[in-house]
Amino acid sequence: MHTPTDSTPGREPGPRPAPGALPEPAAARRVAVIKGETTSEIPVHLLFRDDTGAGPVVPQPAPKPAAPPARRRARPVAAPARPAVPADPELAERAGPVLPGAVAVLAGLAVLAGCAAVVWSAGLLPAEPARALRLPVRPYAGMGAVRWGLLALGTLALVGCFGGLARGRVGYAWVLSLFGEYRGSVRRTGLVWMSPLLLRRRVDVRLRHWRSEPMPAVDADGTALRAVVLVVWRVKDTARAALAVEDHVVYLREQVEAAMARVLSQLPADAFHDDAPTLRDAEAVGDALTRLLRAEAEAVGIEVYAVQPTRIEYAPEVAAAMRRRRVAALDARHRDAVLSSVVDAVDDTVGRLTARGLVELDDYERRVLVKDLTVAFYTGRGGAEGV
Template sequence: MSDAHRPINSSREQAAASMSGYVMLIAFVALLIAVAFSIVRMAGSDPDDAAVFGFLAFVIPAVLLLVLIAAGFYMIQPNQAAAITLFGSYRGTDRTTGLRWIWPWMMKTKISVRTNNILSDKLKVNDLRGNPIEIATNVVWRVADTAQALYDVDDYKAFVDVQIEAAVRSIGSRYPYDGEDEDVTLRGSHAEVNTQLREELIARLQVAGVTVDECGLTHLAYAPEIAGAMLRRQQAEAVIAARTKLVEGAVSMVEMALDHLSEKNVVELDDERRAAMVSNLMVVLCGERDTQPVVNTGTLYQ
């Protein structure tokens, strides 16, 4: 999506300025030991007013600093991210796994960037010819831009569900279910239809920072109200196609038989005898039942 077509409130993910939590953990432990040592030392001595003032001047800020450090720790698991905001302003996304630390007044919103898999419900759609069909798909998607997913749509998971349904309906109505005269059909062009569906989903989900890794139709059938009629039509088309192939083969075989008889001068055939032979051969080759030979002891003209 070009910048000219991006929504006005579109966000862009950027790296957050966070720190390693292990470094801050070492600092936290060191400061805690120093505070504990100071308390033990003060309890085992008879301090004067200056010593008490110095003790309080160190311990009170140290305890506050310990609380401040402890409040800034957070964990990021593999394939997880944390969006950082400061008083409602997006400050970046931290994708570094492990123990992390950031100033405690900065809010952290964790979001998964793992791969998700959705199997859509069966939808009833009218194909390009207006025939009602049932169609369902499987979509593998993940969050690519955490800022867009969190701040450009209200609920990115619900948004994905709705857009999957819209894309499936769009693809289902764009092509016919089947047909010999069509270049692309839902039943016969799986690779092209799946590619078109993926491109449609990527375009629709880009506003939410979601990308689609893989998708494909998992269910495709005529709606129950026309399934019987369409099945009979498919059976009729199959019978016609089989008959066409059978006739083409029979004509070739008859032509070959006549050519061989003429070349080898086996018998001289006039037009009427040739027509009779063609008729007999076509009956033998195209008939569904076994032929019964008939011996003719006369002539063709008797």
């Protein structure tokens, strides 16, 4: 005996409802789930199966991303362990020989007065200056070897007293050396006296900052980068800064470039498809640069307070390609988030309708409901976010 089947267009052939069940018009089964909602078809055939023997279609959460490679799971950027530049233990700052300038001035005036007395005793002082100074006029008696010797000693003393005067300024220091040997450093301000025989080198000990030019580097993927850093530093040991290296400023700049190349090569500039550590963490990169540069600069008497990257960007030759890759990664992440929220919303809606007994659905009706809800929610979400 032939069993009649339901051949409603758009529906698979299947058995008719059992006897005694209320017949349901075909048109009623095709009414849109959300009235007044105009939806458009999207390629969602991958979410549904047409096999009538399959169980209820339950929306599944989005699959978890694959585990990142071992290189991406590296610890946050840190200064590589490497022996620092050794410092000369015998070369350290110490106080140099210095006297207050007022003492030297008084001594020079006394020597000048002694020289004038020698000249007056030899009768070389003219009558008019002598009367002005209320001194008796003495006839010329000749200089003699003794007077010449006293004048020579007085001249040398005057050169020593007034030639050693210097003005100390705030934020500067002198490094003193004699015949190539370090004699000490002077950090005093105001009028001071130092031996004229000592060689003086002025060193700036103020807190200084240096902003680098864009320097080339590469990340862990070998992508060319351009980085700009800001270094805050000062001279802590004037002896090492002046004598341990030819130019401590040039040394510091070269060490900044070397440290930046070592630190930036540990991590990629961007992680497009996972949440691995990247060079966009400016605080971690700055801390690693500071630790590394501080250890390298200690040997030349420089104290580094902070090294912060102000800009890390791709080199011009790869900037356009990396920008497109970043936009594509952001778009894929956005689509994945939207799809996950839509699937969760559909799951919650179907679960509430069936749990409260508002509808009784068979397998086919559940698939149709899930499909219509997914299309409606996805279209509505996309339109709202597009606005």
